[in-house]
Amino acid sequence: MNSGIVPISDVQLALSVILVLIAGGISAMLRLGLLKSLAWGTVRTFVQLTFIGYVLKYVFSANNLWIIAGLIVVMCFIAARASVQRTPNVPSYPVALAFWSLLASTVLVGFVVVRIIINPEPWYSARIVIPVFGMILGNSMNGIALSLDRLYGEVKSRADEIETLLAFGATPWEAVRGCVREAVRSGMTPTVNSLMVVGLVSLPGMMTGQILGGADPHEAVRYQIVVMLMIAAAVAIGCLLLVGLSYKKMFTPDGALKPEVCESKK
């Protein structure tokens, strides 16, 4: 399966820096102020990916269920933190809620894909589990960040409507139902869009990677279909869980809208 792989030497890898130098040159010429970020981003890419390369090599060779589970939990925590930080409309938010939503949706969908659909031997094979869970997390993280931000944005902009509904005796759920709908829709839109154009506009990274690695394109396509569908399911579940857990935090024990919900992140 990997017979067609073309290895990249250290020198060839170093040559790829030329590409970022071109981007840096454009940034300097147009005074975009991105030079420092580009340089820092390049260094981080090298360091983080080299580091994870060693981690994965160890995890793959150990192929131990508990090490794999531990790594997934760490990945979930990092993804949860990153998603909460990308929400300008959310004044303060507990990472724990994002973590549990991501963990639940990722484990649920990932388990179905790994255990039932792909079913390698052993079923927790790190070579399958880590990339599958990583792809789910990467997409879910973006989805829940969009949902959370949209939920708070909607509630802030429709606070008068929500209070009017509460004043008539609406429950918090009845009062924010419309905002929840918009939030979940917002989180799922990029995933739905990518389902629409995959193969026509974009060739997904995983499929491209497999083809570059020498896999049969038909085989790569089959994997990609599974990946696309699992991402759609995981994003939907993650967004629903997070929004479902979050809306209650916007209300006091009396079911009134908390004043701080209408503030933005400092």
Next chain:
Amino acid sequence: MAKLFEIKDIVFSPGPGKGRIRVSGILDEGSIMAVRGPSGSGKTTLLRILARLREPGEGQVLLEGRMWSEFAPVAWRRMVHYAAQKPVMFNGKVGENLSMPFELAAVQGDMAFDRSRAMAYLKRLCLSESILEQDARTLSGGEAARVALVRALIVEPRILLLDEPLAALDAKAASAVMDLVSEWAVEEPGRGIVLVSHTGDISALPRVTIVEIGTEEGGSR
């Protein structure tokens, strides 16, 4: 007249940097309690506290002798309804805005939308039947205020908390509103109104109790 609603030593601060205000007052069945005080003195905040849309520093409110903590918040707000100064109109026609509260579980369990009743109130407030088909977001400020008032009246709360209901109205419409709400208060037993208004001669209304706020102590007279 029987005591319906009692504000017992409610203490709150109207805003950051403002002093604490203490308010007490009694509203009898079929009566109107008019809350008066300078701008920024916390009249709106008081109404929101009474509707349990904001928590007070301390104090109690009683409805027919029962403390507010004995009621579930949703049940309380169903009975003690706050109608905001700025009327909120939802997407859709005026008719849909009027029937909207009846889609909520708390109201649906009690009663169904009565279109003829809504029409009767709209007519009393100088609005024609054709307004029901109008897009609610195209209403003028005065029309929206009257539609919002009708929406509040037809759900039949026990206590209606009205925040500046006359602010956007001309003299004729304001007079119609005051006539309607004072009649509504005695139309059925067990009703009362707490009102905040800068405009109109509130003290000329029948069955009015005035509550002054804006100082450390407030009391009824």
